[in-house]
Amino acid sequence: MFGLETDIFLLLAFSLLAACAFEFVNGFHDTANAVATVIYTNSLKPNIAVMWSGFCNFLGVFFGGIAVAMGIVNLLPVELLIDQNVYHSVAMVFSLLFSAIIWNLGTWWFGLPSSSSHTLIGSILGVGLAFTFMPENTHGAGVNWSKAQELFTSLLTSPIFGFALAIIIMFILRRALSKPLRDVVFSEPQKNTPPPIWIRVILVTTCTLVSFFHGSNDGQKGVGLVMLILIGIVPAHFALDNSINPVEMKTELVRIDETIGRIDTLGLSASDREHWHTIKEEIALLTVQLNKPLVDNKLPKEVRMNARKSLLLISRNTKTILENGDANLNSADTAFLKGQAGGEKGIRRFTDYAPDWVILMISLSLGLGTMVGWKRIVVTIGEKIGKQHLTYAQGASAELVAASTIGVSSYLGLPVSTTHVLSSGIAGSMVASKGVKNLQAGTIRNIVIAWVLTLPVTMFLSGTLYAFFRWIL
Numbered sequence: 001m002f003g004l005e006t007d008i009f010l011l012l013a014f015s016l017l018a019a020c021a022f023e024f025v026n027g028f029h030d031t032a033n034a035v036a037t038v039i040y041t042n043s044l045k046p047n048i049a050v051m052w053s054g055f056c057n058f059l060g061v062f063f064g065g066i067a068v069a070m071g072i073v074n075l076l077p078v079e080l081l082i083d084q085n086v087y088h089s090v091a092m093v094f095s096l097l098f099s100a101i102i103w104n105l106g107t108w109w110f111g112l113p114s115s116s117s118h119t120l121i122g123s124i125l126g127v128g129l130a131f132t133f134m135p136e137n138t139h140g141a142g143v144n145w146s147k148a149q150e151l152f153t154s155l156l157t158s159p160i161f162g163f164a165l166a167i168i169i170m171f172i173l174r175r176a177l178s179k180p181l182r183d184v185v186f187s188e189p190q191k192n193t194p195p196p197i198w199i200r201v202i203l204v205t206t207c208t209l210v211s212f213f214h215g216s217n218d219g220q221k222g223v224g225l226v227m228l229i230l231i232g233i234v235p236a237h238f239a240l241d242n243s244i245n246p247v248e249m250k251t252e253l254v255r256i257d258e259t260i261g262r263i264d265t266l267g268l269s270a271s272d273r274e275h276w277h278t279i280k281e282e283i284a285l286l287t288v289q290l291n292k293p294l295v296d297n298k299l300p301k302e303v304r305m306n307a308r309k310s311l312l313l314i315s316r317n318t319k320t321i322l323e324n325g326d327a328n329l330n331s332a333d334t335a336f337l338k339g340q341a342g343g344e345k346g347i348r349r350f351t352d353y354a355p356d357w358v359i360l361m362i363s364l365s366l367g368l369g370t371m372v373g374w375k376r377i378v379v380t381i382g383e384k385i386g387k388q389h390l391t392y393a394q395g396a397s398a399e400l401v402a403a404s405t406i407g408v409s410s411y412l413g414l415p416v417s418t419t420h421v422l423s424s425g426i427a428g429s430m431v432a433s434k435g436v437k438n439l440q441a442g443t444i445r446n447i448v449i450a451w452v453l454t455l456p457v458t459m460f461l462s463g464t465l466y467a468f469f470r471w472i473l
Helices: 006-040 045-062 065-072 079-083 085-107 116-132 145-176 179-185 197-233 248-259 270-290 303-323 331-342 356-370 376-386 393-414 419-436 443-472
Strands: none
Touching: 006 045, 006 116, 006 197, 006 356, 006 393, 045 197, 045 356, 065 116, 065 145, 065 393, 085 116, 085 197, 085 356, 085 443, 116 145, 116 419, 116 443, 145 179, 145 270, 145 376, 145 393, 145 419, 197 356, 197 393, 197 419, 248 270, 248 303, 248 331, 270 303, 303 331, 303 376, 393 419
C-alpha cells in the first residue's frame, strides 16, 4: 500500500485504527447528548433511540462537508509536518491519539459530560507546543495561534450561548402557549408512558437534528485527525488532492501574482511587506515546478509536500494582508484574493480535501460508537444536572439549542462541544423553571472541573507522550 516499507505501513495502519477508535469512543461518549431527552421523556425506547442516533450521526459525517476538518488540520503549522522524518510524524500521531482516547475514556467512566472537541484540540496543541522545543524545529511556534484563537473563541462562547438561549426559549414558551398546553408541555413525563404524539414528534425531531449535526461537527474532527495522520506519514500521496490537474493551479497562480503585484507596497506595514514578498517567492517556486513536464497530470511525489507548503503560505499571507486593510486594491481584486485565500474554489481546494473513503471510515466509526456505552452520561444529563425530572419543554428547548448552535457552527467551519452546548442548555432550562437553586451544585461543579481541566491535562499528556514516542521511535 502506497509503496511503503513494512514497518511504516504497519505504523500507518495502527494509526488509522487508533483514529477510528477515537471516533468510536467519541460516539459512545457523546451519544447521551442526543438521546437523553427522548429517553427520559419516554419518547423513544433506549435501544431504538440509540440506533436512530447512530444512523443520523453516520449521515451527518457523510454529508456534513469538511470545513471543520480543515480547521483541525490547519491548527498545526505545515512546517511541523514537513520537517520531521516519518517516525517523528508517527510519534506526533500516536501521542495526540492516545492522550485523547485516555481522557475520553476516563471522563466517560466517571459519567462526566466532558468535551471530545476540547480533548482533541488540547491533544493537538500539546504536540505543537512540545514540537516548539524539539531540535528539528527551525520555524519557531509549533502551533497556528491565529487558528487556535478562533477555535478557542468558538469553544468558549458556545456553552454560554446555549445556556442563555435555553432560558429565552423557555420564557417564550411560557408566554406564547395557552394554559392547557403549558400544563402539558411543562409537566414531568409519567413513568413508562409516552408523551402526546405532537410532543413526541418534536422531541424525536430535535434528537434527529442534534445527532445529525453532531456527526457533521464532531465527525469532521475525526476526518481532520485522519488527514493529519495521512499527511504526516504519507505526504507524497495526501499532501495535495491529486484528482485535480495542477495546470489549474498554474493558471490561478498567474492571476494571483498579477493581482498581488498591483498592491502598492509603500502603503503596507513592515510585516505586511514581508508577507507580500513571501507570496511572490512562493508563487515563483511553485511556477518553476509547474513549468516542468508532468506525468499523468500530477506533480512528482517528492515535491508535493513543498507544493502544499507554498499554497498554504500564499493563502495565509494573502489573507493577513487583506485583513490588515492596507492593500490599495479595487473591490474586484479584493474579492478575487479573498476567494483564493479561503474559498472552496480557490487554491486551497488543492490542500483542503478528504477522500471519500476517509469520510466513510469515520462515519462508520462514529455511527457504531454511538450505539454503545451511552447509559452513564445519559443518567448525568437526565437526572443529575437539575433537581427535578426533565420536562418535555426542557428537553425540547435544550435539544433545539444544541441543534441550532452546532448546525450554525458546522456551516461556519467552527468546532463546538456538543456535550457542553447540550449540558448548558439543560442547565439553562432548569434555571428558567425554578432559578439557580434548581441546579445540582455537585454535578455542575464536576462538569465545570472537567471542562476546565480538559485542555491543560490533554496538552500535558500529549506533549509528554510526544517526547516519549520520539525517543523510542
